[in-house]
Amino acid sequence: MKTLNTLILDDEPVWVDNLSQLISELPVEVNIIKSSDPKQCASILESVEIDLILLDLMMPDINGLQIINEVHCLYPNITLVVVSGMDNLATAVECMRAGASDFLVKGSETELLQQRLQTILEKTNLEINYRSLVDRYFEPNAEFDANYAxxxxxxxxxxxxxxxxxxxxxxxxxxxxxxxxxxxxxxxxxxxxxxxxxxxxxxxxxxxxxxxxxxxxxxxxxxxxxxxxxxxxxxxxxxxxxxxxxxxxxxxxxxxxxxxxxxxxxxxxxxxxxxxxxxxxxxxxxxxxxxxxxxxxxxxxxxxxxxxxxxVPPLRERTEDLELLVPHLLQQLSAEAALAELPNNLYELLRSYPFPGNISELSALLTEAWYQGEEQLSLQVLTQRCKTQPNSNSAIISHKVVFPNPLPTLTETNELLIKEALNRCNGSQKDAAALLGLSPAALCRRIAKL
Missing domain, CATH: 3.40.50.300 (P-loop containing nucleotide triphosphate hydrolases)
Known part of the structure; x- marks a missing residue:
């Protein structure tokens, strides 16, 4: 397995050393780069091929969420994991939408934290190996590329x-x-x-x-x-x-x-x-x-x-495509729309909204914003839609839930629901917790009881 270049970014040097020690005890090959200055992040990424970043949210000068947004945009293959003292579901969801793949709580028990870290490191290594295989065996074939334009x-x-x-x-x-x-x-x-x-x-x-x-x-x-x-x-x-x-x-x-x-x-x-x-x-x-x-x-x-x-992944799982989709959809709308100046915070605004209707909903939103904006995109329309989170039932498919016979117990139902959430989130406990309306720590406790 590849030695993972892992950057630990936190303004508390003692915590950086403690986390480094926890990782060094794991049976995974890791090269740890430590930094207590968030301003060094950009220069480190330019000089070292980083595979994984473990970072805090509350840091001076540069907010951790800003770092997540920038790194996810510039280095989409880097795994970003928040290690924060805040055990807050809303914060975890916000980090996920920005591009983080997991959310750990500093106050967790040492053994549990090490287990989560080992899972993250192993998953990161698997993703790197998978990308390597894709690059090797699924290289774009120019003969067929036109079919997928x-x-x-x-x-x-x-x-x-x-x-x-x-x-x-x-x-x-x-x-x-x-x-x-x-x-x-x-x-x-x-x-x-x-x-x-x-x-x-x-x-x-x-x-x-x-x-x-x-x-x-x-x-x-x-x-x-x-x-x-x-x-x-x-x-x-x-x-x-x-x-x-x-x-x-x-x-x-x-x-x-x-x-x-x-x-x-x-x-x-x-x-x-x-x-x-x-x-x-x-x-x-x-x-x-x-x-x-x-x-x-x-x-x-x-x-x-x-x-x-x-x-086919939903739009919220591939927000990096917004920069390509928006100009394409505006060009389909009209030549004037394609040439319109876009609001400064357009993509940040769009990334904040989960788009349960995906690309179809994005297209409808841009159309509405264009025709109400008098030859430009209406920032009011975009803000109103994106700041209004969809009803929790809006993305649920309108079919009846099918229960097996005999009816499962509440304990069995909880187990099935947790397993289904983990399956839908490709094993990410942080994503599954958000899907179930739980904090990551609460989900960990429930999994431990299964």
Whole structure:
């Protein structure tokens, strides 16, 4: 494993030495750079390739949050971890939005703090190794880059996603794309399709109507006077995107599984066996695994769809893309909007808002600000929206929670909820705590009791 260059930045020299000692006792190769002067941060980063920064928030002259913002923008691959004396959820969330990956409390027990530090160091090393593999095996291929020009991004997560998408372009297996509303799932599907014909079919609970659109039907079927060709016929050698596949009922799921398993279909009302020459892409707003566990989604269909599985990250996980997305969206709006002078604190303002509607909501916000601003972006509109945090339920998908039978106990439910939060946050206890409405310390205590 790589020796991690770790910068400890805190205005209390004694704490810097103590933290350095705690880290040196861990079974991880670390080269520690210590500094009690936040003004030295910029010069250190210019002279040493830093992998991890452990920093305090309350420091003289330069606030720790300002350092997080600047480092995250200039050095997006550096892992930033706050080690603060403040055990405050709002502060932790603010740091997360600025670019920190974890939040530790100075007053924590030594053993617990060392465990958290070891996890952070090991995760940082894994991320470095992963980026190395991506750089080695997923190098951009100029021949295919034009297909992905509509995915406006420079974030590492999106670049990894694009790299993976390029490797599966010529596979015939189905693709499953998960992502919140407005993240660009259909845009990614179009990139995968390249120059091939592509259409979207929305999934819904009316399986009969959905199957008629998918398979088509013969003359006289259920009283229809004329036959209708289904999308599987119209899109031969093309791509079909089945949107929100989680909404399919059990019968439609069984039909879809048979189609993918046997590679042929029969239009409704006929016995004809026609080959499927259409590549299937399924999109979902949610993680399907809980649906499978609860028996609401066929396990065999889920495994069939998961041969190639991708998750499009929400905008709040790739705020470095705002500097690219805003000019692009303004250019789409009008030539005048593209040339408009942007408010000085625009990107800081946008980064403070979580955008539950993601890029679609960002586009709508810029459109509203432009038309209300009289040939410039209305700072009042932007401030009003970004300073008003969305309702906590606004980003929740409008489907019923599925409980297993028998009903779990409260203790079992808490355990499942914590595990699901950690899964959604890729193991980050700080992010999971924010998602659950707990402080990181409170979540640690609950995990210890599991």
């Amino acid at each position: 509509s995915l406006i991004s420079r974030s590492p997560k999106m670049q990894q996603l694009i790299g993976y998408a390029k490797t599966i372009e010529h596979s015939h297996a189905p693709i499953l794309i998960q992502g919140e509303t407005g993240t660009g799932k259909m845009t990614l599907a179009r990139c995968l399709g390249g120059e091939h014909a592509i259409e979207r079919l929305h999934c819904h609970s009316d399986s009969q109507q959905w199957l008629q659109q998918l398979l088509g039907y013969s003359r006289g079927y259920q009283g229809f006077g004329q036959p209708q060709l289904g999308l599987l016929h119209k899109l031969q050698d093309g791509y079909l995107v089945l949107s929100q596949v989680e909404l399919l009922d059990s019968y439609a799921q069984s039909v879809l599984f048979e189609l993918l398993n046997h590679h042929h279909y029969s239009p409704l009302g006929t016995d004809a066996q026609l080959p499927i020459r259409t590549r299937i892409i399924c999109t979902t707003l949610v993680d399907l695994q809980p649906f499978v566990d609860a028996g609401k989604f066929r396990a065999d269909l889920y495994y069939k769809l998961s041969v190639h599985r991708m998750r």
